[in-house]
Amino acid sequence: MSALYLDDLTPGDAWTGAPIAVEEADVVRFAREFDAQPMHIDPQAAAIGRFGGLIASGWHVAALVMRDFIANNPFGDTPLLGIGVDELRWLKPVRPGDTLIARREIVAVRRSASKPQLGTVTMRTTVTDQQGDMVMSMINLMQFPTRPM
Amino acid sequence: MSALYLDDLTPGDAWTGAPIAVEEADVVRFAREFDAQPMHIDPQAAAIGRFGGLIASGWHVAALVMRDFIANNPFGDTPLLGIGVDELRWLKPVRPGDTLIARREIVAVRRSASKPQLGTVTMRTTVTDQQGDMVMSMINLMQFPTRPM
Numbered sequence: 001m002s003a004l005y006l007d008d009l010t011p012g013d014a015w016t017g018a019p020i021a022v023e024e025a026d027v028v029r030f031a032r033e034f035d036a037q038p039m040h041i042d043p044q045a046a047a048i049g050r051f052g053g054l055i056a057s058g059w060h061v062a063a064l065v066m067r068d069f070i071a072n073n074p075f076g077d078t079p080l081l082g083i084g085v086d087e088l089r090w091l092k093p094v095r096p097g098d099t100l101i102a103r104r105e106i107v108a109v110r111r112s113a114s115k116p117q118l119g120t121v122t123m124r125t126t127v128t129d130q131q132g133d134m135v136m137s138m139i140n141l142m143q144f145p146t147r148p149m
Numbered sequence: 150m151s152a153l154y155l156d157d158l159t160p161g162d163a164w165t166g167a168p169i170a171v172e173e174a175d176v177v178r179f180a181r182e183f184d185a186q187p188m189h190i191d192p193q194a195a196a197i198g199r200f201g202g203l204i205a206s207g208w209h210v211a212a213l214v215m216r217d218f219i220a221n222n223p224f225g226d227t228p229l230l231g232i233g234v235d236e237l238r239w240l241k242p243v244r245p246g247d248t249l250i251a252r253r254e255i256v257a258v259r260r261s262a263s264k265p266q267l268g269t270v271t272m273r274t275t276v277t278d279q280q281g282d283m284v285m286s287m288i289n290l291m292q293f294p295t296r297p298m
Contacts, residue, residue: 034212036219037228050228058231059212063183066208070185079186079199082207082239089233 003076005147006109006119014105017068022056024096030060055093061136062088065102065127074104081143083120088138092129099130107139111146119144152225154296155258155268163254166217171205173245179209204242210285211237214251214276223253230292232269237287241278248279256288260295268293 024043031040035057038045046054069080094100108122121144127136173192180189184206187194195203218229243249257271270293276285 030212034216034219036216039228057215059208059215063179063208063212066206067183067185070183079188084236084238086235086237087233088235088237090231 003078004074005078006111006121006144007147009106009109009121009144011106011108014103015072015074017072017102017104020064020068020100020102022064022094022096022098022100024054027054027056027060027096030063031057035059051093053095055095058090058136061090061094061100061127064100065125065136068102069104078145083141083143086139086141088136090136092133092135094129094135098135100127100135102127117146119146152227153223154227155260155270155293156296158255158258158270158293160255160257163252164221164223166221166251166253169213169217169249169251171213171243171245171247171249173203176203176205176209176245179212180206184208200242202244204244207239207285210239210243210249210276211287213249214274214285217251218253227294232290232292235288235290237285239285241282241284243278243284247284249276249284251276266295266297268295
């Protein structure tokens with residue numbers, strides 16, 4: 001597999017991931033381990049609760065979006081090393097049966113002043129459901145290698 | 150179990166979670182599902198890579214911190230509903246064998262102007278390892294109910 005380097009990226013470059021099917025069993029399994037609240041793990045309690053049914057943990061949605069990023073990686077062998085995330089917003093509850101699509105767009109590309117082999121890429125990720133509604137958005141800061149000399 | 154409401158929270162209120170043991174099997178299992186890169190899932194490849202060994206997916210660290218928040222929930226029955234996260238930073242690689250501690254501090258408490266039964270809490274979460282080094286920090290925005298009349 002080939003690789004993309006910092007030098008290959010330009011603000012405005014964008015990619016769309018594959019459909020992400022949100023399955024009830026996965027929603028419950030993730031939340032039992034990491035976010036065991038009734039709205040995420042207990043269909044009966046969730047049905048009479050505020051959301052009228054199970055909703056996915058926001059951290060599960062973020063993890064599913066990361067999985068799609070790896071599976072449909074536009075950068076080839078380049079390691080995807082996250083420095084951080086800004087402006088992460090969970091905008092609409094994600095429910096079992098939903099199908100999500102992530103779109104990623106390069107916002108900024110910066111070379112490191114001190115380390116010529118590295119730079120920083122700022123990427124905006126937006127995630128929509130099958131109705132076209134945005135369910136999550138975030139700004140990802142990633143460390144990225146420059147092309148080897 | 151009792152519950153805390155927006156009315157009960159004051160900026161400066163802080164809680165420390167329980168020790169979070171980072172286990173290699175969990176690091177690999179999470180990453181195989183959500184972040185299947187060699188640095189997270191392949192001990193041999195990771196050993197000769199940049200970090201000299203396996204490191205946890207940043208999303209796994211965030212999920213472990215959420216699990217601790219639920220397990221050591223200072224808010225009782227109040228649902229912990231995330232609106233978003235700002236300034237999430239992965240500051241130091243987390244490795245199998247590390248033991249993490251999360252500290253949470255209320256930064257701001259705001260009543261909703263339009264919905265008297267709801268408000269927003271801003272919480273700063275910092276996560277340190279057994280050496281006292283900060284490995285992750287973030288600002289959490291949460292929706293919080295006010296005390297029922």
